Amino acid sequence: MEAKAKANGPRYGDSSARVVDGPTNPMVSPLLTDLYQFTMAYAYWKAGKHKERAVFDLYFRKNPFGGEYTIFAGLEECIRLIANFKFTEEEISFIKKSLPSSCEDAFYDYLRGINCSDVEVYAISEGSAVFPKVPLVRVEGPVAVVQLLETPFVNLINYASLVATNAARHRFVAGKSKILLEFGLRRAQGPDGGISASKYCYIGGFDATSNVAAGRLFGIPLRGTHSHAFVSSFMSPDEIIDKSLRSSDGSRTCEDFLSVVQMWLSKIQWLPSLHGTFGDTNQSELAAFTSYALAFPTDFLALVDTYDVIRSGIPNFCAVALALNDLGYQAKGIRLDSGDLAYLSCEARKFFMAIEKEFGVPGFGKISISASNDLNEETLDALNKQGHEVDAFGIGTYLVTCYAQAALGCVFKLVEINNQPRIKLSEDVSKVSIPCKKRIFRLYGKEGYPLVDIMSGENEPAPKVGERILCRHPFNESKRAYVVPQQVEELLKCYWTGKSGKAAERLPALKDIRNRCIKQLEKMRPDHMRRLNPTPYKVSVSAKLYDFIHFLWLNEAPVGELQ
């Protein structure tokens, strides 16, 4: 796939020194857009307006999951799209077939020549904490071209940011010390729902994925052992033919590893501290565990709930782990995939501790316990409250499908054309757009926390450290506050300059995006982060921009007549 994506190559010889690979998913093409972007392109072209320089803001209106922050992600894929934006002849002829036959042929010549060399993209760095109404991306360029980018940009950013935020929220509840594994591929919304989920959950703070394709594409660490089917595919220990296992140091070979396992099982069974916990364990499970250990003596991690965790899975696991221990191998751990995870993990821990104590196997008590099975923020929180002994969580469905809120509502609004600011009105004030080409600054307070994001017109002076500045709510006239910033960070950076010759930011590596995300969240004031009734982070406009918004609003809104 990597090879394929690269083969797409940059489709036009851009004068900048950078070569940007094509989109990770080859299905991301200039046709991945809404038909109305083409009908509009035609209407702009027909009116001679297609080259008018337009500025669009991409932003969302509300943080997801009842929280007060969002992680911005998906930027790199947008840049990969525009760096290689060019219609093929096949695509042109499909567009022609899809538009009315009355459309003039010269329009298709225009489409043939389109690329993003006249487009500039300013964006907040991927992996940043971001807030409602603040443009995540500002796209400038010929209006017809930038409109074509609306749908793919919003598509590439909406889910990426949503699932990265979901991952960050899971990390927040789980705590820093736990291992978080993304197991969502099978339940994701389509193949690259799965692949993107793996990428953006990693950015949001997960440690690894089960998804091999994502591991290959993005270098994300992979994890996985076996399923219930593996366990039930064995009928009995008689099936195991080759029972020999070399010791860890290679010094000797145990010819009948199965007998050692069985010996340990009966020893455990008669341990005074465990006596009565279990009787006969399931023999197909014992065979499966033994066989798995023979294949992976250095990586033995067993799923223990196929038949019965306490009465079969854990004792069978311990017998195999002790037999491995005899040969110098350390078992990796167990996975629980059903039942009361808090209770079962505590019981497993007690069992392991008892074995460590009774047989003097150092470290056995600390064997890793993984848990999976429909976990989400709420169940992690509930597990924390009950107390549990889980070291690693495998999270799938609720994480990757963003079950608690399956969409982020990013929009892409025209804010300026031909240097004229534009506004989109709505009866719902929260849907009124903030006009003008803007700059955005994050102002930090004395304690190092970010206090407020402020948007101002392009030509206003930037806020200065130590100087008092008035921050106004964009639509509520009574909400305003003076801030004396201790640090000022400009948020929008140039990520694509086309042929303008300006320098553009380099696209950072995935690990660096992940680190940015983790650090940004650590820097947030804790009350913005809490799960219950978090404090909204403030987003404001400068006094000058405030006045201008309201001037434009009055100008555009029709005056009603009461009758």
Place this chain on the structure above:
Amino acid sequence: MEAKAKANGPRYGDSSARVVDGPTNPMVSPLLTDLYQFTMAYAYWKAGKHKERAVFDLYFRKNPFGGEYTIFAGLEECIRLIANFKFTEEEISFIKKSLPSSCEDAFYDYLRGINCSDVEVYAISEGSAVFPKVPLVRVEGPVAVVQLLETPFVNLINYASLVATNAARHRFVAGKSKILLEFGLRRAQGPDGGISASKYCYIGGFDATSNVAAGRLFGIPLRGTHSHAFVSSFMSPDEIIDKSLRSSDGSRTCEDFLSVVQMWLSKIQWLPSLHGTFGDTNQSELAAFTSYALAFPTDFLALVDTYDVIRSGIPNFCAVALALNDLGYQAKGIRLDSGDLAYLSCEARKFFMAIEKEFGVPGFGKISISASNDLNEETLDALNKQGHEVDAFGIGTYLVTCYAQAALGCVFKLVEINNQPRIKLSEDVSKVSIPCKKRIFRLYGKEGYPLVDIMSGENEPAPKVGERILCRHPFNESKRAYVVPQQVEELLKCYWTGKSGKAAERLPALKDIRNRCIKQLEKMRPDHMRRLNPTPYKVSVSAKLYDFIHFLWLNEAPVGELQ
């Protein structure tokens, strides 16, 4: 994209006459699976079990969206995957890097040779109404190979079936006479979340999509006009340079179409029946509508809510539509994207009727009204209850992300290996798997409705028309009923035979799958279909299979000891 998918070609020379294209999304490869499928494959191989013939059932446990039916979709993509299932050397070396270095080299030779020529796939026809616990797909083949298919099969079927079901539910509420448009690309979970949504919503009964890539890949009808940005990109009518428009029959040219529009606007303004409804309309909107009509005189459909629907959008639209009418063109309609859609659509209809009456323009009153803006099953239902005049609904976010329930829980369970039936137990009875290689029959009653699905062992005689048969709930011994079927339909058909030489079903065209879906739902008894408290459709097992399940269950479950 089509070309790429085809270029993947069948990767091995299969003896069947069929050539099946590769997956629609080139990211669907044999690596699109969980790592544990490879660790298990190694453990099976190491134990010499990898070629044991296994049978897996793919099924779900609960219908989505609080309903009592599901539409099965995604089969074709599964067949495309297995028809071309082969590891590249690059993929092999990545797998090698991902497994412990202790794994033997000969295993990778084994992987190199893997394809699906020994695999058989039986499935219910795509587009069918299906029910919990009934296998949608039965996959048979060497255990190691079939395990590798688990994750991609479940991935390809889960979301496809979920979103097709969601679409069918939206169609059910909207009624047959409405046009349903899928507008979800921008909010979908990733690029092919969008593309698959378009495909499977079409199967579920939608009429068209806005997604150009999906239109191209699958031949789905495309729809789209313009957005708010198009409207606000215009400042005033002065911007319109070329104002000429040829009449529909080509007989004459109106040199100043804009003046005709303006003339009509003032006429409407002073119509006694509309007087006072509006004053000055927004001029940037008027310019945009006029310009759009000049570009698309035969397809004029305007988004009327950028400034104010009643006071600006509708009068502006009508002025342009009447000017078009003078030249022999018929305007297509309006789209509402905010506000009270029931009220606004009724007001728009009244306005159109008044114009038809006052100016004697036949058909003007029936101009199409489209509505969009966060629609879902509930809002469609509420609109129906309030009464509305909407002819077409554009549905996005809630449809494609399946917001009401973002995942379907399809699972893939081992039911037989080496001719030995297997069962997966669970403390939660609903999670116990139904063992054995099975056949499934749908039994129809006197009135033509399907009554019950019954699963039976492979070698049991099929139910016969007119003969009484006992249908038992698989786990609840008191739930059973005799049925005398008037028609018996075997549900699982062979869709992939590998090299066995058996005949396999042809993959039907998308339209045929869509027709199947629509017909199947029409055939269902209405109480299974209703939104509130639908009656569950019955799923049963034969008496013989029932006895066998419970024999195996007792055999595998450990016996507890009360203390």
